[in-house]
Amino acid sequence: MARPRSAAADRAILDATRAALVELGWSKLTMGDVAARAGVAKTTLYRRWTGKSTLVVEAVAALFDELELPDRGSLQADVSGVVRSFAALLERPETATALMALVAESTRDPVLRDRIRTAIVDRQKRLVLEGRARAQARGELPADEDPAAAARQADLIFDVIAGAVVHRVLVSAEPVDDAWVSAFTGLLVSGLGSLA
Amino acid sequence: MARPRSAAADRAILDATRAALVELGWSKLTMGDVAARAGVAKTTLYRRWTGKSTLVVEAVAALFDELELPDRGSLQADVSGVVRSFAALLERPETATALMALVAESTRDPVLRDRIRTAIVDRQKRLVLEGRARAQARGELPADEDPAAAARQADLIFDVIAGAVVHRVLVSAEPVDDAWVSAFTGLLVSGLGSLA
Amino acid sequence: MARPRSAAADRAILDATRAALVELGWSKLTMGDVAARAGVAKTTLYRRWTGKSTLVVEAVAALFDELELPDRGSLQADVSGVVRSFAALLERPETATALMALVAESTRDPVLRDRIRTAIVDRQKRLVLEGRARAQARGELPADEDPAAAARQADLIFDVIAGAVVHRVLVSAEPVDDAWVSAFTGLLVSGLGSLA
């Protein structure tokens, strides 16, 4: 019955949030600054999000949804591909600063943790599931027998790939170059035992 | 006069910092609160550390230095051991909230990144190097030929172990239980190809 | 032409304004609250009044129009009567808080000052004029010679009565009891007698 919320404002705010993350990083990003960039009142931000954390979750989630995993023909190639594209995403300044800060916040805030999982983490598991299904279709991996075991396995693979890339990029702060990608992919596919 | 207090004050401040991290988490920890807990003036904190980040780096680094890797007799067992003890450390509330927040901050602050690497990250590589050396001694892994390649390999293993555990604990927020540890250890030692 | 403004809404709004003045006082009265009490949209308020001040002027003016001055038989008694009834009005919480606040606002806003004069102040002069005419009819006061001088005299009397009562009630915050009324009336009537 009343005036509906402006979709244009939503877009402007999320864009402004990403821009502020790039320029200022998580800890110097302020709600007032985002509002000013978006040409919007602070009230409008608080009417839609509960605070900085939830706003940034939504702003960053959109970036993760752009990830895709085209079929590269083999398990090895598909793993390489996902590693590279995930690394490229994390090397963007808005993603890096935001993701770790959100995880830090979420250790104290179960509601935020759920939002992050729903909006970001769980949606990326699709990449693992797709790649795994293709490898099974190709015969590179055995078919599932127990669906629960399959889910656990997918979760594990996701933790390993995402964790390793995050650690390489943000903690070790070393480049994800061809050498590292092929070493990691090799390790993942064949294990330590196979290392030269 | 009060010079001898210096060392005592240091200890009190770092203890207070850890206590505040446990109770409040990174984002709600304030310098004033730490000073009050330590029975010290804010001035004293700023005389010794440049701010919250550097103070917390030092307070948390001490916890990581307590990690040890006793010889458990096989590569598989040693990997299990390090995974478990690293997970145990990350499940402590002061470590979890602080580590992610520091990494987030460090994406914008190269000086802080270096401090974190020096005080925390690089010191833990010793665990990987030790374990690797033992495995080579046991004949489970081939001896090094190229020292540079060996270092790269150790870095990779470190990224994979630390990354996967961090991701499991803080992002997926699922328990590091026996099942996960043995699945991860198996994957790491033998690769995806070996999964049932 | 089209739908006319609702008279019921007008009444509800002015009643709500008076109720809000009683409960909250001038400074905590908000337009939104009045609208809610009246079961009306804020828009409707702003369509009829320019803001809080003009709305409250109208809400309060109605109260002043209820004042009456029955003939009590002598100048002394008539003055006592008007003092008492004016004091009773000012002791009502909605009048007290609103009147002074409006006067304060009006020091900066000539348009508001005029509205207050038209809607409230000038209309009460009738009480002085009536009383004065009766006293002249009774021979207690000399008849007017110069009409301009008579008007000036009436204004002075009004300032003295209204001013003294307001000051007693709102500034000194002491009761307008029998003792005070008779002392003030005595002072005023004796003084009046000496006016040319």
Place this chain on the structure above:
Amino acid sequence: MARPRSAAADRAILDATRAALVELGWSKLTMGDVAARAGVAKTTLYRRWTGKSTLVVEAVAALFDELELPDRGSLQADVSGVVRSFAALLERPETATALMALVAESTRDPVLRDRIRTAIVDRQKRLVLEGRARAQARGELPADEDPAAAARQADLIFDVIAGAVVHRVLVSAEPVDDAWVSAFTGLLVSGLGSLA
């Protein structure tokens, strides 16, 4: 032991408050603006005063303390003098807007009412008491018999003078010129003569 509050800041703040009252009036005066004018942080204001009302009471009280009542030789002349100087004070924009607003606020806030009485109202009674004593010394008024009655009488006179002047200046908004002063003084002095 610690750093004492800055007296210079106090002075700057009160000056800034008066300046802001002149320029903006009570209702548009903001704490942030006063702080900015005084070159001081908002925190400093709130450390010393509870809000706008108490700050303005103190800022305005100083102006009232400057009032003086030199001996003009007769009761008539002394009354004229106090009326004129009180009117001159109320015609200053900072006084007018502030005083009425404070009285309005105080109808809802007994603590504020007490502050206003202590800081402003009661201190001005000295003018009445002085003038009365002089008139008694000159034989223009009878000497006190009952001290309580004398106090009541002084309060009444104060209410009449202050009230009439305030009403003339702020409500009627007409000039306090020679004609009005002498008419009012005449009325008052004749009335006073009849007091027991």
Place this chain on the structure above:
DNA sequence: TTCTAATCGAGACGGTACGTCCAGTCTTCAG
């Protein structure tokens, strides 16, 4: 009776100020 235009409620909007909290610096005084 149907059209039609102003009014209605609801509430989102861009703003301004609030009063609080914390950062990091500076001043004072006690030991």
Place this chain on the structure above:
DNA sequence: CTGAAGACTGGACGTACCGTCTCGATTAGAA
């Protein structure tokens, strides 16, 4: 002549109202 106590400037916080602006849903009066 160091260090606790705490006042200082500065700036972001999240909230409350302001007065304006869409909205769809009544309504009465004109057609």
